[in-house]
Amino acid sequence: MTRTAVDRGMFAAFAVLMLAVPWIVPELLGAFWVSVIAEILIWSLLAASVNLLFGYVGLLSFGQALYFGFGMYGVGIGIAHLGLSFWPAFGLGIVASMAMALVAGIFAVRLTWHYFAIITVVFSLIFYFLFLTIKPVTGGDDGINFTLPPTFRFGSTEIGLADSTFQYFFILFFVAACFWLMHRVIRSPLGKALMAIRDNDVRASLIGLNIYLLRLVAFVMAGFLAGVSGALFALFGRYSSASYMFYHVSGEAVVWAIVGGTGTLFGPFVGTGIFILVREVISTQWHHHLLIVGVIAILIVMFAPRGFVGLWHNLMDRLFSPRGSP
Amino acid sequence: MEILLLLAMNGLIWGLIIALIALGLSVIFGLLDIINIAHGDFFMVGTMVAWATVEASGNFWLAFLAAPLIGFVLGALIQRIVIQPIRNAAALSIVATFGLSMIMQETARLTFGAIPKRLLPPIQQTLTVFGLEYEVYRLFAAALAIAALAGFFLYLHRTKIGTWMRAVRHDRDTAIAMGIPAEKVYVLTFAIGFALAAFGGAVAAPITTVDFRGGVDILPVCFMAVIIGGLGNLPGTAAAAVLLAFMEGVIQSFADPTVARIASLVLMSAVLLIRPQGLFKGFAR
Numbered sequence: 001m002t003r004t005a006v007d008r009g010m011f012a013a014f015a016v017l018m019l020a021v022p023w024i025v026p027e028l029l030g031a032f033w034v035s036v037i038a039e040i041l042i043w044s045l046l047a048a049s050v051n052l053l054f055g056y057v058g059l060l061s062f063g064q065a066l067y068f069g070f071g072m073y074g075v076g077i078g079i080a081h082l083g084l085s086f087w088p089a090f091g092l093g094i095v096a097s098m099a100m101a102l103v104a105g106i107f108a109v110r111l112t113w114h115y116f117a118i119i120t121v122v123f124s125l126i127f128y129f130l131f132l133t134i135k136p137v138t139g140g141d142d143g144i145n146f147t148l149p150p151t152f153r154f155g156s157t158e159i160g161l162a163d164s165t166f167q168y169f170f171i172l173f174f175v176a177a178c179f180w181l182m183h184r185v186i187r188s189p190l191g192k193a194l195m196a197i198r199d200n201d202v203r204a205s206l207i208g209l210n211i212y213l214l215r216l217v218a219f220v221m222a223g224f225l226a227g228v229s230g231a232l233f234a235l236f237g238r239y240s241s242a243s244y245m246f247y248h249v250s251g252e253a254v255v256w257a258i259v260g261g262t263g264t265l266f267g268p269f270v271g272t273g274i275f276i277l278v279r280e281v282i283s284t285q286w287h288h289h290l291l292i293v294g295v296i297a298i299l300i301v302m303f304a305p306r307g308f309v310g311l312w313h314n315l316m317d318r319l320f321s322p323r324g325s326p
Numbered sequence: 327m328e329i330l331l332l333l334a335m336n337g338l339i340w341g342l343i344i345a346l347i348a349l350g351l352s353v354i355f356g357l358l359d360i361i362n363i364a365h366g367d368f369f370m371v372g373t374m375v376a377w378a379t380v381e382a383s384g385n386f387w388l389a390f391l392a393a394p395l396i397g398f399v400l401g402a403l404i405q406r407i408v409i410q411p412i413r414n415a416a417a418l419s420i421v422a423t424f425g426l427s428m429i430m431q432e433t434a435r436l437t438f439g440a441i442p443k444r445l446l447p448p449i450q451q452t453l454t455v456f457g458l459e460y461e462v463y464r465l466f467a468a469a470l471a472i473a474a475l476a477g478f479f480l481y482l483h484r485t486k487i488g489t490w491m492r493a494v495r496h497d498r499d500t501a502i503a504m505g506i507p508a509e510k511v512y513v514l515t516f517a518i519g520f521a522l523a524a525f526g527g528a529v530a531a532p533i534t535t536v537d538f539r540g541g542v543d544i545l546p547v548c549f550m551a552v553i554i555g556g557l558g559n560l561p562g563t564a565a566a567a568v569l570l571a572f573m574e575g576v577i578q579s580f581a582d583p584t585v586a587r588i589a590s591l592v593l594m595s596a597v598l599l600i601r602p603q604g605l606f607k608g609f610a611r
Contacts, residue, residue, distance in 0.1 A: 054417065060417055060420070062420075107595070107599055110599065111598065111599075111602065113416075114355075114361060114416075114557065115598060115602055117361060117420070118361075118549060118553060118598065119595060119598050119599070121546075121549075122550075122591055122594055122595050122598070123595065125546055125587075125591055126588055126591045126592060126595070129584045129587050129588045129591070130584075130588060132584055133582060133584045133585065133588075247546070248542070251363065251424050254420065254421065254424070255421050255424055255425070258417065258418065258421045259421070288432045288435065288436055290428045290429075290431065290432045291428065291429055291432040291433065291436070293425070293428055294424075294425040294426065294427070294428030294429035294432065295425065295429065296425075297421050297422065297424060297425030297428070298408055298421075298422050298425040298426065298429075300421075301412055301415075301418040301419075301421050301422045301425075302408065302411050302412060302422070305412070305415060305418055
């Protein structure tokens with residue numbers, strides 16, 4: 001067996017498992033856990049948006065919750081205030097977050113490193129406080145609740161997210177599509193250009209890459225991922241709330257991405273999964289699960305700075321590297 | 327008019343306390359190159375220590391000693407155990423301090439409960455200034471903050487270890503070559519940063535509430551002061567903290583506190599984009 005074969009086998013097993021969730025999980029654990037897995041899928045896109053910027057472009061954004069919030073409110077305001085049906089509201093969420101990412105990115109990607117981390121969190125805080133203030137539109141901290149319009153309508157039969165199996169596959173489909181898109185982007189010349197900027201921006205500019213434009217493109221793509229995540233979460237929870245735009249949400253996404261392993265496609269998913277499972281398993285018994293979350297975050301950065309996926313790669317290296325060579 | 331004056335004065339005093347906390351953030355940033363997400367919680371630890379001291383001894387004055395002392399010890403321990411091993415990876419330090427922040431908040435909630443507590447100031451007289459009843463404690467708090475700020479700057483510029491700290495910040499490799507124990511300076515810097523924030527917490531405890539989430543609101547304000555003052559520019563940070571809190575105080579007299587917060591955030595973005603070296607570069611060095 002070669003290493004690629006192991007990776008492929010793992011991926012195939014994982015894919016089958018994810019497809020089988022609505023039938024296996026309720027039998028083994030209970031129906032509640034299907035929605036936990038759906039939630040992991042949704043949040044992993046937010047972590048993926050951090051990963052796209054940090055892992056592939058070298059920009060640490062501490063404000064991805066802003067685009068998540070725009071995705072949420074695009075859906076929420078679209079349905080509750082504008083009376084949109086399902087798909088236009090979903091689209092509005094994604095377009096709103098990408099537009100916001102474009103506007104913020106025009107300013108933000110002029111800066112790098114610490115300054116970039118800080119300007120992104122500042123932008124997200126500005127809109128967090130703004131959304132708290134315009135309560136009639138956003139509902140502030142309490143948020144707005146809405147009832148979902150049907151997803152598909154064939155004559156008189158309606159299919160909507162009220163059907164939990166359909167809801168799970170709806171979320172799985174969009175999350176998988178986003179990860180596939182990200183995979184394609186990373187493999188493309190665009191992805192190589194982004195990684196060149198991450199590794200050395202001066203050299204990248206010397207070979208003729210337009211650093212500013214490429215960073216902006218990456219920022220809008222990250223906004224797209226966060227926006228889809230937020231829109232899905234609004235559809236999943238049937239509400240939108242400004243509290244999801246606070247910097248703690250952005251910070252958690254950064255932690256998930258780094259603990260899972262940045263610069264790898266699946267790292268953010270692994271990190272998100274571990275933290276949400278810890279939360280769901282422990283919080284039923286003990287209210288202070290954040291204590292354990294904090295300890296895990298610190299232990300990982302101290303002992304496995306490349307995250308869980310990094311640990312996995314180390315293991316694979318040890319298993320498959322020829323004896324004697326490093 | 328009176329309201330404006332009152333809020334401006336409150337803003338000024340709050341700004342002095344923020345300056346103390348932001349200064350800790352700024353030294354840690356300038357020397358260790360760490361964006362310390364847990365810094366607001368260092369402040370919270372200070373308020374908790376003050377509350378615990380009053381509960382245990384009934385004497386508030388002890389808190390002004392206990393808070394910076396406990397802060398100093400905790401800071402030194404955290405730097406040695408957590409920060410030192412990951413010093414060369416700044417992105418990881420953000421995750422580590424985020425983890426620390428969670429640990430400190432949950433520990434505080436576990437030990438002191440989730441209900442915000444009020445602490446009575448050790449001085450309860452009021453004073454009439456410009457026709458306004460004003461708490462004497464607030465003036466005293468301002469004096470304490472000014473004293474601590476002055477003490478810190480004297481320490482930095484007049485003592486050997488203070489000079490070491492400035493030397494390591496300026497040029498780490500040369501400083502090590504000259505025989506300055508940089509590792510010890512790092513421990514000390516982090517400890518002092520924590521101690522300053524904890525002292526600020528003890529001073530501020532009777533003015534705000536003692537709450538395990540108290541640091542969450544403080545952190546953005548401190549970052550604003552550090553950015554507007556200029557990263558690593560200590561006098562600039564102190565000046566910016568006072569300016570910001572004063573401005574927010576004035577805006578609050580005619581608008582919502584959230585509007586005041588938005589105004590300072592917008593000011594901060596403008597500074598980041600137009601003068602990333604801070605508003606006061608060139609004045610305060």
